[in-house]
Amino acid sequence: MKYKKIILVTGGAGSIGSNFLNRFVPKYKNYFFINLDILNYAANLDNIKVNKNKNYQFEKVDIRDIKKLEKVFNKYHPTDIIHFAAEVHVDFSIINPLIFVETNINGTHNLLILAKAYSINRFHQISTDEVYGQLYGKKGKFKESDNLNPNNPYSASKAAADLLVSAYHKTFNLETIITRSSNNYGPHQDKTKFIPKFITNLLDNKKVPLYGKGENIRDWIYIEDNIEAIDLVFHKGKSGEVYNIGGQCEKTNIEVTKILLKLLHKDESYIEYVSDRPGHDFRYALDTSKIYKELGWKPKYIFERGIKKTIEFYKKQK
DSSP states (O other), X not given: OOOSEEEEEETTTSHHHHHHHHHHHHHOTTEEEEEEXXXXXXXXXXXXXXXXXXXXXXXXXOTTOHHHHHXXXXXXOOSEEEEOOOOOOHHHHHHOHHHHIIIIIIIHHHHHHHHHHTTOSEEEEEEEGGGGOOBOXXXXXXXXXXXXXXXXXXXXXXXXXXXXHHHHHHHHXXXXXXXXXXXXXXXXXXXXXXXXXXXXXXHTTOOEEEETTSOOEEEEEEHHHHHHHHHHHHHHSOTTOEEEEOOSOEEEHHHHHHHHHHHTTOOGGGEEEEOOOTTOOSBOOBOOHHHHHHHOOOOOXXXXXXXXXHHHXXXXXX
């Protein structure tokens, strides 16, 4: 079968990448998907439910290794790249910044070098709201045109990667798109992340470690909403543009914690307040008017519905 697109999906065994593949491999039977992943602590091939589909193939490759990457390009001749692969845990970036530089910056640049050399049709960079830095009050939201002002090694490495993607578009006319998503929650997320860690701790009758007083604010998006937006931007977004993808669901960390306690029938004695981490941004929020006006997208899931589905997923994993 001759496929319309051959899409290299990096980091496809992680939380967002695996949800993306599980949703769109069956939908786009005329596309061939290559899942390229190193399978680190945050990735698991058990997340993949489409491994037997004819239009899917897995390759275990580290994006830091350009020679092995080029072998994949020579083997499959991808037409497009959707780049999820990244080191993403802020706490880990404080402990070991170097691997974030190597993976998120150098790894992305390796892919850009090959995308240019192999005349890729579209390079879709999956990024984060954290590249904008923090909002200090409870008003205002980040727009795509705002300056990048990251405050920790993770967000700094993602901001650098975004700038490289933009530079390759402007300098080499590479077809690129960048999406910046707010905080994800949902199935297949690594259990070191906030919501899955708290859910699994409470299911095990363990306390949950809450930074500071839990006053930091995040905009939460259910993972299914995020992947639908990513797919829409990949197909219809304008080359060279950035699109914010937000859940329009701002909550403090203590609010999220109390919701989880209630749904899992625990009281507040299960909260263990711990010292705040260095450089902990106060608030993130995204203005999503651009993706709504240009592409007609808005989130479908309210938090109460999405969090119940998330809890049920982790219950089944026990």
